[in-house]
């Protein structure tokens with residue numbers, strides 16, 4: 590059975606889809622067999638994948654969608670066939686999220702560096718905890734060196750979840766590549782390459798130590 594990662598955060602626009610697709614490509618480039626599942630009716634990850642398919646002959650990632658309660662069966666199938674299954678979820682934290690949380694080994698909670706994002710984290714952490722699933726906060730759209738980044742990071746550290754050592758910085762390349770059905774690792778080499786590789790390694794190490 591492969592590992593299942595759910596990306597969840599009640600706050601809209603926190604970077605769930607960006608994190609999900611960049612990890613998917615990151616794990617694929619690290620030699621893993623990867624499936625991405627979109628459970629968000631907005632279908633952003635699905636649009637990303639369709640755009641990717643148009644540009645690519647052979648898909649390197651499997652893609653699937655499922656509605657809330659269809660997730661359980663679909664994830665099982667994908668995890669049987671792949672090393673890593675990444676589930677992108679809608680911006681809400683309610684009982685619809687439960688099947689994805691229940692099916693996952695690790696819950697990643699992106700926090701775009703703002704207090705608003707941080708305030709929204711607690712509901713997902715509570716739901717993950719209720720399913721006894723470990724959660725890891727990932728700082729996104731991070732502006733290193735700012736007082737805000739330091740303040741949000743220190744408040745995040747007080748929460749009942751591990752905080753990823755590698756934050757995703759605020760970089761145009763993430764927004765740009767997403768719209769092209771690609772990921773930052775597929776753009777010309779820049780600081781985002783190292784960032785995504787280190788984040789993939791950290792998530793991998795976390796999965797191995799569960």
Ligand SMILES: Nc1ncnc2c1ncn2[C@@H]1O[C@H](COP(=O)(O)OP(=O)(O)OP(=O)(O)O)[C@@H](O)[C@H]1O
Pocket residue numbers: 600601602603604605606607608629631633678679680729730731757758759760761763764765767
């Ligand atoms: N690290 C980043 N650097 C720059 N822009 C980013 C970063 N992460 C996300 N964005 C941008 O922020 C916006 C929201 O990101 P994204 O769609 O990934 O969030 P989301 O949590 O999936 O949103 P929703 O809640 O609507 O599903 C997008 O325009 C995306 O390109």
Ligand SMILES: [Mg+2]
Pocket residue numbers: 605606607629633634677678
């Ligand atoms: Mg999204």
